[in-house]
Amino acid sequence: MSIALTDFAKPRLFPREPRRNTIQDITPExxxxxxxTVPPVAVLDGYAPFCKLHVHRNWTSTRCLVVPISDDNRHLLRSAYEARTKAELPVLNRWFEGVEPPVADYLVVILYDRAQMAKEGTPIDADWGIVGCMYTSEPAEIPMAPITMMRNALGVDEGGSGVPIDREAYARSVAFWERHANWRG
Structure with missing residues (x-):
C-alpha cells in the first residue's frame, strides 16, 4: 500500500509560513x-467506504487539534467566515486564540482511496491520498465538523465528497463541537 500527500492537504498540514497548530518538526517528505514505512497502531474506518484513518503515535511536537471549551477560556473564542481553498464558499469557523494545548499522543491521518481522489479532481500516483490529519490525545477520530458534513453532502463541485449526511453522526458531531474548538497559534 502506498500513500501520497495531496495538493489539498499539503498547505493545511505544512503551510509555507509555519504555524504552531500544524504538524511540527518534519518536512512533508x-x-x-x-x-x-512505519505501520499504524490502528486502522479505523472513515465516514465512507473510500476513507480510512491511520492512527500513528505522534513522533513530533505537534499539539492536540482541539481544546475543550470552559468558563475559563470561552472569552478566547474567535470566529470568521473562511474558505479552505479559493474555489470553496466561505463558511463560519470558530477557534481559540491564546491557548496552549498539550502535545498530541497520536496523529490520525485521513486517507481517501485513489478512485475517490480522481473523482474529486485530484488524481494521485499512490493507492491512498492524505486529505487531512487529526492531532489527538486518544487513538480515535475527532468527529467531523458539522459544516464539513454539510459540504460533503453538497458534492464535489462545492468542495465535498458527495456523501449524504448521516443524521446520527451529525448529532454526535454537534454534541462534540458545542463543547470543543480548534485553536490557532
Missing part, C-alpha cells in the same frame, strides 16, 4: 516517508 519526511511525513509521507514515515507513513509509508
Amino acid at each position: 519526511q511525513f509521507v516517508e514515515h507513513l509509508n
Whole structure:
C-alpha cells in the first residue's frame, strides 16, 4: 500500500509560513516517508467506504487539534467566515486564540482511496491520498465538523465528497463541537 500527500492537504498540514497548530518538526517528505514505512497502531474506518484513518503515535511536537471549551477560556473564542481553498464558499469557523494545548499522543491521518481522489479532481500516483490529519490525545477520530458534513453532502463541485449526511453522526458531531474548538497559534 502506498500513500501520497495531496495538493489539498499539503498547505493545511505544512503551510509555507509555519504555524504552531500544524504538524511540527518534519518536512512533508519526511511525513509521507514515515507513513509509508512505519505501520499504524490502528486502522479505523472513515465516514465512507473510500476513507480510512491511520492512527500513528505522534513522533513530533505537534499539539492536540482541539481544546475543550470552559468558563475559563470561552472569552478566547474567535470566529470568521473562511474558505479552505479559493474555489470553496466561505463558511463560519470558530477557534481559540491564546491557548496552549498539550502535545498530541497520536496523529490520525485521513486517507481517501485513489478512485475517490480522481473523482474529486485530484488524481494521485499512490493507492491512498492524505486529505487531512487529526492531532489527538486518544487513538480515535475527532468527529467531523458539522459544516464539513454539510459540504460533503453538497458534492464535489462545492468542495465535498458527495456523501449524504448521516443524521446520527451529525448529532454526535454537534454534541462534540458545542463543547470543543480548534485553536490557532
